[in-house]
Amino acid sequence: MxxxxxxxxxxxxxxxxxxxxxxxxxxxxxxxxxxxxxxxxxxxxxxxxxxxxxxxxxxxxxxxxxxxxxxxxxxxxxxxxxxxxxxxxxxxxxxxxxxxxxxxxxxxxxxxxxxxxxxxxxxxxxxxxxxxxxxxxxxxxxxxxxxxxxxxxxxxxxxxxxxxxxxxxxxxxxxxxxxxxxxxxxxxxxxxxxxxxxxxxxxxxxxxxxxxxxxxxxQARRYFRVSVAGEEGHAGTLPMDRRKDALVGAARMVVALNALAFTFAPRPVITVGDLRVRPNSRNTIPGGCVFVIDSRHPEDAMLDRIEAAMRRACGEIAAAAGLGIAIEDLSRSDAxxxxxxxxxxxxxxxxxxxxxxxxxxxxxxxxxxxxxxxxxxxxxxxxxxxxxxxxxxxxxxxxxxxxxxxxxxxxxxxxxx
Ligand SMILES: [Zn+2]
Incomplete structure (x- = not known):
């Protein structure tokens, strides 16, 4: 001492x-x-x-x-x-x-x-x-x-x-x-x-x-709002291969974001706890889906890399499904x-x-x-x-x-x- x-x-x-x-x-x-x-x-x-x-x-x-x-x-x-x-x-x-x-x-x-x-x-x-x-x-x-x-x-x-x-x-x-x-x-x-x-x-x-x-x-913390744009359609008449289902695209993104968190060390925490479907009707194919990503990591520089990976993953999923996508910054606070x-x-x-x-x-x-x-x-x-x-x-x-x-x-x- x-x-x-x-x-x-x-x-x-x-x-x-x-x-x-x-x-x-x-x-x-x-x-x-x-x-x-x-x-x-x-x-x-x-x-x-x-x-x-x-x-x-x-x-x-x-x-x-x-x-x-x-x-x-x-x-x-x-x-x-x-x-x-x-x-x-x-x-x-x-x-x-x-x-x-x-x-x-x-x-x-x-x-x-x-x-x-x-x-x-x-x-x-x-x-x-x-x-x-x-x-x-x-x-x-x-x-x-x-x-x-x-x-x-x-x-x-x-x-x-x-x-x-x-x-x-x-x-x-x-x-x-x-x-x-x-x-x-x-x-x-x-x-x-x-x-x-x-x-x-x-x-x-x-x-x-x-x-x-x-x-x-x-931890540093960043929130993003992701808007996925598809096309509404009749749930009974539109064949599966002709659909642009925004919720299916968003669901793939949520799963991808969760998996992505496990690929970084030290691991970030990534959460989607707020997701809205438009028009939210049981027999209409979802034309729009908006969700919020909460992402956190102890280091700002690491969160930069994680953010880039999240944007890329969501963009690739949207492109593959023919969906529109917009990712908006909601708020960010440094570590x-x-x-x-x-x-x-x-x-x-x-x-x-x-x-x-x-x-x-x-x-x-x-x-x-x-x-x-x-x-x-x-x-x-x-x-x-x-x-x-x-x-x-x-x-x-x-x-x-x-x-x-x-x-x-x-x-x-x-x-x-
Ligand atoms: Zn407290």
Whole structure:
């Protein structure tokens, strides 16, 4: 261990039982029949969850600040008020039928770290903030991670406030309604570092018996809309060899895309989960078919090659069947590579605590991906049962959650010393 690492060592440990109790109490807000939580962003249940977090933060003696996009910052003062803060957090909103841990864990682990540092009388030079980011999930306003995007300077505040749900209610109006349109400006301040603890939402750590995932970054992601044009015809009269069936062509493409994913190493994930048929009538040969490709890979350059192969495969299938094809870019986000120093901090903390760990890429997007644009950022993954997430049955072990929070404590203390 070098001198810096020795200096960074903190003997304080979090209280795993208190963390678990906090998680279970929070899960009662918006509790669903299947044992999960449903707290869609900026609804009444989101307000109640925020209120509970703020209550706990105040009881812990933290100074609470809310910014204009509703992000909540609960601050534990450092010895140097001018030092940039070390932030940690995640989100309290969930999918409509979400679990008890996605997002919530990162928020309450950060709160638990601040509580534990108090219990052990540990002082830090930099202030420490436990943060709740508004609307990570994106299931109501059709754009996730918006508020952390505003904080990081990637999204304009005015644009974010104007985003509307299917009923025409904007984020700005919804924030006012639940009382979380705060007065503080959004972002624009130096941040020493940001750490986010999260369940893996995948099966790797559990399968390998590892407690901590040292997250290197998040995958690049590209969405494409493929429109296949054939010719409608009578299902009873047009012989098979005279048809231009758009759905048959699209089906071949879906199978080809799936097979293509297995030909690259490391393997991308390619999904078609949205497919529409025109006119969608049982006795008309489909004249049109539109589907969306979701493709992801940890490396941008590799995703370039995969994209070219996907376009070629679909084009060849269309040409062979005499079908028209148009492939349109819907959205693309580059791979996130977290800060090397933050990655090292997390790995070293896991080692110091004697926790089995491995490096891992995040398959999902997280607020940390936005924060990485504005500050040195790192993430800590812990296992979840069978890798299930965005599901009421999402589950994680108390001891793993406690271990992840202990790593978070070490990481925050190291960057705040
Ligand atoms: Zn999440």
């Amino acid at each position: 070098n001198r810096d690492a020795a200096k960074a060592r903190v003997d304080a440990r979090i209280d795993g039982e208190r963390l678990w109790q906090s998680l279970m109490a929070m899960a009662e807000i918006g509790a669903t029949p299947g044992g999960g939580s449903g707290r869609i962003a900026l609804t009444d249940s989101d307000r109640q969850a925020r209120d509970l977090f703020v209550k706990w933060a105040k009881e812990a003696g933290l100074a609470v600040r809310v910014d204009r996009i509703g992000n909540i910052f609960a601050r534990r003062a450092g010895t140097d008020a001018k030092a940039p803060p070390v932030l940690a957090g995640s989100h309290l909103d969930t999918q409509p039928l979400g679990g008890r841990f996605d997002g919530v864990y990162g928020v309450l682990a950060a709160l638990e770290v601040l509580r534990a540092l108090d219990d052990h009388g540990v002082e830090t030079r930099s202030p420490l903030d436990a943060v709740v980011w508004t609307d990570e999930e994106g299931c109501r306003f059709a754009a996730g991670m918006v508020a952390s995007g505003v904080f990081a300077g990637k999204v304009a505040l005015a644009d974010a406030l104007r985003l509307a749900d299917p009923d025409g209610v904007t984020i700005g109006v919804a924030l006012e309604k639940i009382g979380y349109a705060g007065p503080a400006p959004v972002g624009g301040v130096p941040v020493a570092a940001y750490f986010e603890a999260h369940i893996e939402q995948g099966p790797v750590l559990e399968a390998e018996g590892k407690t901590i995932g040292v997250v290197l970054g998040a 996130t590579r977290f800060d090397d120093r933050c990655i090292t901090t997390v790995r070293r903390a896991a080692e110091r605590l004697g926790l089995a760990h491995r490096d891992i890429h995040s398959g999902a997007g997280h607020d940390a991906c936005n924060l990485a644009l504005a500050a040195p950022t790192g993430m800590i993954f812990v296992p979840c049962e069978k890798g299930i997430s965005h599901n009421e049955t999402e589950n994680a072990k108390p001891e793993d959650l406690a271990a992840g929070a202990d790593v978070l404590l070490q990481a925050m203390a190291e960057w705040a010393r």
